[in-house]
Amino acid sequence: MKRIVTQYLRPYYGRMLVGFAIKFSGTCLDLCLPWVLARMIDVVIPQGERRAIFAWGLVMLGLAAGAAICNITANRMAARVAAGSTQAVRADLFSKVMYLSDSQSGELGKPSLISRLTTDTYNVYNVIGRVQRLGVRAPLLLIGGLCITMTLDAHLACILLAALAILAVVVVTVSRRSVPMYGQLQKALDRLVMSVRENIAGIRVIKALSKEDWEKERFAGINDQVVQREKAAGLTMAVINPVMNLVLNVGLVAVVVAGAYRVNAGDTEIGKILAFLTYFTIILNALLSISKMIAIISRGIASADRIEAVLSMEDVLPVTEEAEGEPEGEPSWHICFSHVDFSYTPGKKNLEDISFCLKRGETLGIVGATGAGKSTLLKLLLRFYDATGGTVRISGRDIRSYGLTELREKFGVVFQNDVIFKDSILENIRLRRDLTPEAVDKALKTAQAEEFVRGKSGELEEALNIRGANLSGGQKQRLLIARALAGAPEILILDDSSSALDYRTDARLRAALARLYPGTTKVIVAQRVSSILHADRILVLQNGRAAGLGNHEQLLADCEVYRRIVRSQMGA
Numbered sequence: 243m244k245r246i247v248t249q250y251l252r253p254y255y256g257r258m259l260v261g262f263a264i265k266f267s268g269t270c271l272d273l274c275l276p277w278v279l280a281r282m283i284d285v286v287i288p289q290g291e292r293r294a295i296f297a298w299g300l301v302m303l304g305l306a307a308g309a310a311i312c313n314i315t316a317n318r319m320a321a322r323v324a325a326g327s328t329q330a331v332r333a334d335l336f337s338k339v340m341y342l343s344d345s346q347s348g349e350l351g352k353p354s355l356i357s358r359l360t361t362d363t364y365n366v367y368n369v370i371g372r373v374q375r376l377g378v379r380a381p382l383l384l385i386g387g388l389c390i391t392m393t394l395d396a397h398l399a400c401i402l403l404a405a406l407a408i409l410a411v412v413v414v415t416v417s418r419r420s421v422p423m424y425g426q427l428q429k430a431l432d433r434l435v436m437s438v439r440e441n442i443a444g445i446r447v448i449k450a451l452s453k454e455d456w457e458k459e460r461f462a463g464i465n466d467q468v469v470q471r472e473k474a475a476g477l478t479m480a481v482i483n484p485v486m487n488l489v490l491n492v493g494l495v496a497v498v499v500a501g502a503y504r505v506n507a508g509d510t511e512i513g514k515i516l517a518f519l520t521y522f523t524i525i526l527n528a529l530l531s532i533s534k535m536i537a538i539i540s541r542g543i544a545s546a547d548r549i550e551a552v553l554s555m556e557d558v559l560p561v562t563e564e565a566e567g568e569p570e571g572e573p574s575w576h577i578c579f580s581h582v583d584f585s586y587t588p589g590k591k592n593l594e595d596i597s598f599c600l601k602r603g604e605t606l607g608i609v610g611a612t613g614a615g616k617s618t619l620l621k622l623l624l625r626f627y628d629a630t631g632g633t634v635r636i637s638g639r640d641i642r643s644y645g646l647t648e649l650r651e652k653f654g655v656v657f658q659n660d661v662i663f664k665d666s667i668l669e670n671i672r673l674r675r676d677l678t679p680e681a682v683d684k685a686l687k688t689a690q691a692e693e694f695v696r697g698k699s700g701e702l703e704e705a706l707n708i709r710g711a712n713l714s715g716g717q718k719q720r721l722l723i724a725r726a727l728a729g730a731p732e733i734l735i736l737d738d739s740s741s742a743l744d745y746r747t748d749a750r751l752r753a754a755l756a757r758l759y760p761g762t763t764k765v766i767v768a769q770r771v772s773s774i775l776h777a778d779r780i781l782v783l784q785n786g787r788a789a790g791l792g793n794h795e796q797l798l799a800d801c802e803v804y805r806r807i808v809r810s811q812m813g814a
């Protein structure tokens with residue numbers, strides 16, 4: 243919570259101080275009202291002077307109106323501060339999430355990141371608002387009310403103190419039990435979000451394998467856990483209100499009975515008893531508000547800690563100077579991997595001693611069995627991860643010496659199962675970039691997407707469904723390739739992204755790429771040998787190691803793994 247208070251609330255310190263002062267004034271006015279009422283009944287009305295009664299009536303009206311104006315003003319200021327500061331927290335958290343490395347977001351988990359951005363920021367909003375609205379008011383009503391009741395009638399105040407003690411014990415006991423319960427509930431909700439996300443994303447697979455019942459059972463288990471925890475927390479909290487009402491009513495009866503005796507004995511007056519009853523209600527409600535505030539604060543602190551854990555994550559991909567004494571790479575090579583090793587987890591090398599270089603405009607094809615490390619190699623090139631050994635260079639410079647934005651601007655990328663947004667075809671290609679219509683047309687033409695885009699309605703403005711649900715697999719791939727090409731990238735990366743194209747379209751795509759983007763260096767991962775057959779260099783990966791590097795003919799002559807792949811796909 244420290245960072246929220248010192249960083250995000252700092253711009254609002256002044257406004258919050260003014261808000262607290264206004265709230266303080268409004269609460270003081272509220273506290274004066276019952277005292278003035280007592281004076282009216284005990285002193286002013288018995289004197290029978292109309293003007294005095296009228297004047298005191300006006301005082302009461304003024305107090306009530308002043309209190310209302312102050313409280314409304316302070317509450318509105320509080321709402322603005324809570325909304326403004328939470329907006330800043332959410333914006334920073336969102337941009338931090340955008341820049342987290344793959345390993346960091348994998349460690350936290352996507353569902354947890356989603357709840358940090360949604361539920362947790364909402365909890366923080368609630369705390370900031372609630373503390374401003376009640377942080378001054380409730381304690382002031384409690385302490386101020388107690389002081390006034392002491393001066394009104396110390397004997398009756400003892401009844402109030404006894405009721406307060408009982409209520410304090412109940413509130414503390416219940417809060418101690420319920421606060422950890424809400425923590426547990428939040429964790430169960432995280433699991434629920436994760437399950438929903440997985441199920442919705444994989445709904446087709448679930449249907450295809452007729453696993454609906456199994457998934458329903460699994461979901462019911464998680465749902466049940468949420469319900470149990472909600473119930474446990476709810477049932478515990480359910481004690482507070484009825485006990486509070488019971489204590490309040492018994493206390494009021496005791497005050498009325500004791501008060502009646504004292505009025506009869508001439509020790510006090512009716513007005514004071516009436517004022518006392520009002521203070522009694524005010525004080526017990528203040529205590530209840532404080533207990534609720536404590537519950538909201540503890541939930542908010544847990545949420546703020548989860549948010550701060552993300553915000554304070556170290557940058558694991560810092561930009562470095564070129565290492566001292568390290569020879570600059572040969573700038574005539576556009577991309578150069580030199581003895582690159584990489585492990586996702588210590589102890590197991592997922593890539594080992596990978597070396598290859600490409601000139602500007604050349605094409606590298608990468609083939610290998612599933613899990614051989616093809617996508618991992620691309621992730622190192624894009625610097626989603628840093629190599630654990632060796633160097634990756636672009637234009638002779640270690641990629642770690644580029645700023646991440648500068649580096650990634652060089653690329654046009656299509657990953658496996660990339661995302662189509664719920665937007666028009668044009669926006670899906672442009673992605674808020676400042677592209678000329680000619681660049682978009684050229685990309686569409688190269689990606690062989692023009693005919694189906696124009697064929698659909700002739701309009702690039704046509705809206706697409708979320709995840710491109712109204713497109714076929716091949717159409718989606720062509721659109722994604724057009725998106726990657728539209729920015730005229732220095733390097734084009736295609737990760738198994740023409741697999742859904744028929745052979746003729748795939749061949750036309752390769753020919754157009756060579757003709758229209760001759761200066762773009764292409765790195766193409768493909769399961770189909772035909773897609774990379776004509777590449778200047780082909781890297782054959784096997785269990786993270788290079789089993790062969792060369793063009794098609796060289797590999798056919800020298801590389802048994804490649805020969806096997808070709809034989810299995812194209813026959814002898």
Ligand SMILES: Nc1ncnc2c1ncn2[C@@H]1O[C@H](COP(=O)(O)OP(=O)(O)OP(=O)(O)O)[C@@H](O)[C@H]1O
Nearest residue numbers: 348586587592610611612613614615616617618619
């Ligand atoms: N985030 C990750 N954390 C840990 N291990 C991973 C991670 N991603 C991939 N791996 C492992 O690294 C190895 C290489 O994976 P990679 O995705 O690079 O294979 P690939 O050749 O692209 O496979 P495919 O053709 O199936 O896409 C695999 O053994 C995989 O289990």
